[in-house]
Amino acid sequence: MxxxxxxxxxxxxxxxxxxxxxxxxxxxxxxxxxxxxxxxxxxxxxxxxxxxxxxxxxxxxxxxxxxxxxxxxxxxxxxxxxxxxxxxxxxxxxxxxxxxxxxxxxxxxxxxxxxxxxxxxxxxxxxxxxxxxxxxxxxxxxxxxxxxxLSDPEIRRIMDQRAEQVGAFEQRLRELPDRDPLIPLIAGQQSNGHVYLLAEPVAAMPVTNLAGTEGLRSALHGVSRSGWATGLDSCTSNAHDPEGAALAWSSQPVEARDEHWLTYVSVKDDGRVLVVGGGATAEWTGPRPADHEVVLHGLIATLTVQWIEVLRELALNRWGYQGEWRMGIHCTNLMGKTAQTNGLRASEVRFKEPDYTRAMVSSLMAKEATLLADNLLAGLYRGLGYEGWTTTQVLRGR
Structure with a gap:
């Protein structure tokens, strides 16, 4: 194109x-x-x-x-x-x-x-x-x-706006759990940690022209296939978002034990792209004697890469926006949990913080989606005992 x-x-x-x-x-x-x-x-x-x-x-x-x-x-x-x-x-x-x-x-x-x-x-x-x-x-x-x-007042205004935008983005990222669109879809009380991925254009988006949920559905066609039973490639149900177009893994409530399959993607009218996944953590049956809660870092990595791929498709091929993006991830309820080790080298390291948050500014032009994901997820991998691991390795381990 x-x-x-x-x-x-x-x-x-x-x-x-x-x-x-x-x-x-x-x-x-x-x-x-x-x-x-x-x-x-x-x-x-x-x-x-x-x-x-x-x-x-x-x-x-x-x-x-x-x-x-x-x-x-x-x-x-x-x-x-x-x-x-x-x-x-x-x-x-x-x-x-x-x-x-x-x-x-x-x-x-x-x-x-x-x-x-x-x-x-x-x-x-x-x-x-x-x-x-x-x-x-x-x-x-x-x-x-x-x-x-530029005059001195113009210079100060531009610099102040840049600083305000950075702080406001990080605040919006941390406040996403307060407006979690998955909560109405959980038949019971939320127990999993969730993953929130948010991207905003550095400059005001001049034109979006998404054409509603059908335009979003079309943009999802080219994403990488997920090795999980969920992912953006499985978001086929129309979802409600008064600020834009949205699709979800399911439009009907699911039992709390299936919370980790829930996935939601939304493109706002101002160009923001949001993904929410219900499986940052989950109770998992594995090689240990009893069920235990783990961090599903393979699912987090999958959603992150797919989100970047959709963002690139929308920005470069549909909107004509070649500028940089503020991109961030926020994962909740991680404290004391180990990585889910299915197919990946086991680690007994427990995550030492309740949440994981990382924000950055990047262009979508040069780097592959997995490399951009590395910048966002390196701290998460390190906190789970996988120092130096890449998103490509994590996805292959799945």
Missing amino acids: SAKFYLGPGRPLTSLSTWDEVQLAGSGGLLGENQWVELKKDLGPANAGVNTELARDLASLSVDGGLLVFGVTDDGTPVGCNTASIGTRVSQVAAMGITPALSPVLHAPIPHPEDPTKTILVVAVPPSPVGPHMVDGRYWGRSSDGKRT
């Missing part, structure tokens, strides 16, 4: 993967310079002045996210240019000419239909979680007329 980009309010998500698509966007008035788009016919020679100007462009786009497009004139006409070295220069300037450094996303060059020496290069600059960014002693942002320096 071709990449789709946000070009500003009132403009549809637009694919810019071929010359014809760029030409159509330009002639239709979609591809014009504004707060989210900077167009350049060419980059120019590799000297200090040109590189500083490039750094300012990148830094200015990082506040809200946007595109830097080479080989297109100011009026949106595609002409192409020699982009052979532009990608390298963009990466170098972003890393060395901007404070803090940036990591723009370079898309595959778009070939000119008649001139093999010319291409168009689309560079996506995700909204930065550590912005604003400084070039040559000044912070840069954008207005409808293009890049501009």
